[in-house]
Amino acid sequence: MTQSERIPVLLPLAVGAVMFGCTILIHSVPLSATVNHVRREKKLGRVGTSFWTDIGIVARAISYALVAHLIEVALWAELFLFCGEFHDFGMAYYHSAVNYSTLGYGDVVMSPTWRMLGPLEAANGMLMFGVTTAMVFAVIQRLVETRFGDLRE
Numbered sequence: 001m002t003q004s005e006r007i008p009v010l011l012p013l014a015v016g017a018v019m020f021g022c023t024i025l026i027h028s029v030p031l032s033a034t035v036n037h038v039r040r041e042k043k044l045g046r047v048g049t050s051f052w053t054d055i056g057i058v059a060r061a062i063s064y065a066l067v068a069h070l071i072e073v074a075l076w077a078e079l080f081l082f083c084g085e086f087h088d089f090g091m092a093y094y095h096s097a098v099n100y101s102t103l104g105y106g107d108v109v110m111s112p113t114w115r116m117l118g119p120l121e122a123a124n125g126m127l128m129f130g131v132t133t134a135m136v137f138a139v140i141q142r143l144v145e146t147r148f149g150d151l152r153e
Contacts (some may be wrong), residue, residue: 016120048146
């Protein structure tokens with residue numbers, strides 16, 4: 001490995017840590033919106049009343065999370081543009097989505113200077129998808145417990 005092929009670690013780690021913080025803040029918005037939506041539906045007596053109402057509640061929670069994920073991918077793409085890795089937002093967004101979703105095609109590779117951001121974004125995406133999964137599971141669990149009271153015991 002030549003000197004020019006060395007992969008820096010500290011700067012990308014610091015930048016990646018800032019991005020982690022930003023995505024956590026972004027992801028807290030759909031979490032809060034979902035909790036508020038389920039609480040409001042429960043107060044109105046709609047939770048657990050029918051299959052289609054419950055599907056609507058779950059679909060809204062998933063939609064909130066999807067929007068957050070798309071915004072987070074865009075934020076990483078903007079970072080890649082800022083770092084000079086891409087000159088086109090479309091290519092930066094594509095690369096970001098591949099990293100964030102841990103798909104990892106590898107058809108687009110960043111320069112050694114910022115290459116470490118790829119695995120950091122993948123770790124960030126895995127964690128955010130985990131948060132989304134936990135949120136959707138909690139909503140479904142609440143709906144099932146409300147609709148089928150005998151399952152609480």
